[in-house]
Amino acid sequence: MNLFETIRVALRAILRNKTRSFLTTLGVVIGVAAVIAMVAIGEGAKAEVEKSFASMGSNLLVIMSGAHRAGGASGGSGSQLTLTWEDLEAIRTEVPSVRLAAAGLRGNAQIVSDEQNWSSQVTGTSPEFFDIRNWPTTDGALFTAVDVEAASKVVVLGQTVAARLFSVGSDPVGQMVRIDNVPFQVVGVLAKKGQSPMGQDYDDAAFVPESTFQRRIRGGLQKFIAGQVHVAATSQAGTTKAEAELRALLRDRHRLAPTAEDDFSIRNLAELASAREESTRTLTTLLASIAFVSLLVGGIGIMNIMLVSVTERTREIGLRMAVGARPRDILAQFLVEAFTLSLGGGAIGIVLGLWAAEWLSAKFQWPMQVSPDIVLLAVGFSAAVGVVFGLYPARKASKLDPIDALRYE
């Protein structure tokens, strides 16, 4: 019997018992749908992480005062000031793989406009900072080196701060705000940056010249930088080299003995990004494996029903053999039946899985990304499930003795 006839016979057998066939495939349907949905969400999360790191600046390094200890990171960094303005100058001039560097003096402050007030993070920095972070303005302009020199009372607002302080339609540029009771003129509003990989709102920030920050907002020691130094390496690939050069330079300038620990810490965001990606990949793998387990369970369901079907149709098998079916014809018939069930289940599962992923991402605002690979994989896997789990019942059927099968009650 040729393949076409075998498929026709198998299809008839499946359609003869529609409800049971549907319930049998349900396991595979759910399995495949779960794989597709889980992987789509996992891939989406990964893409989102990639995007947020890219928005941060992929060749960004952040240097902080104080030792960075694993596990106690925040306790160490910044608790004792070690970075000086002279260090910053040396970084700018002496490290070849550094393109730009800027200080970021940070403090929280109350910002008050004529209409509203809002507590936000105020950063004192220089114009290079916006270049390092690849952060342009949408309205007005950035402050300039001249403003830093003159310690001008000017401020650049993030989108969130601008939205909180000024009503829709009014132009913040040129207006006055008070930061810790010091009047500042708004010169620009920054473009929307979004969230950090840790979920912090980048746009909830205001930026003033570093000199103004030191003089008007947080005094502090004049020699040391009370914050971080942001560094842009010349390229993304150069971040590791830049990190090594910066470490060597700072250790040398701080006169640290070879055995001493660093009194500063460097965070390489490219490395952080890949670690983050690694962890989302692990999550995706985990979700997918759970989904694959349900696919496996679906396969066992198919095997179970096929075994029942073989028993139930023993007399039919006997008759087919009596009129000339060879063992391999019977094997093919049941194998194709199992294969069709699982492949059909796979097809329904793909549609259902895509729909579920769409629905979940719309409902919970989860990003999702469907790759053709995973769809192919799910189809292939469900077909394999059919063959593997169909083989045992099919072999059992083909090994039946015609007389015993005909007499089976």
Place this chain on the structure above:
Amino acid sequence: MPLLEVVDLHKIYTMGDTEVRALDGVSLSVESGEFIAVMGSSGSGKSTLMNLLGCLDRPTSGHYVLRGERVSDLNRDELANARNRLIGFVFQGFHLLARTSALENVELPLLYAGVSGKERHRRSRKALELVGLGDRMDHHPNQMSGGQQQRVAIARAIVTEPGLLLADEPTGNLDTRNSHEIMGIFQKLSDTGMTIVLVTHESDVAAWARRIVWMRDGHVLSDEPHEPGSPVHPPPIDPGLSLGVP
């Protein structure tokens, strides 16, 4: 050369410690065109003989030659092929596929013979017309009487034009009128040259045959020609074997 010949056929089943000799040295030769009835009480081995003749089973010893081929040496695939090409089988319980039309039931052997769809249809129609069911090809088994179902089964058995038709109690599930109808079809097929071997325990069914083989305890008791229509009597019983027989 006879159409089929079995020589010293033995079939022994082992059930636990006991051996059951279902066939104990049966030899039989059938010429082309014969119409034979095999008779005997249940347990006489006539169904076992039928299964062996039908290539559904293999003997423990002895050999079976069908159309010059030593069937007793064939493997499972070759046996399937022999059943498909050389033999038509009619069962007591009809064995039609449920929820499948008469036409498709008849097509089944041709499906395994690799005959194309169009040719399958043509030959199946012809076979159904031959058994007088030309107007019921699309009926399903549950829409037909027992006699009609058995006629579909006969059509299925002859659709491959096998030359040998084996029937195991073909009228066992039918009333007198339907039995008569079925035997009429066998008679008609026999007249066209088909070789027919049927197993029955009903004398009036066996009366249609032209040769009657009596079996008992796995042996052939008698093997005599018979005038169709004349009454069928059990052979004179050998006193040695008569113990316990009423």
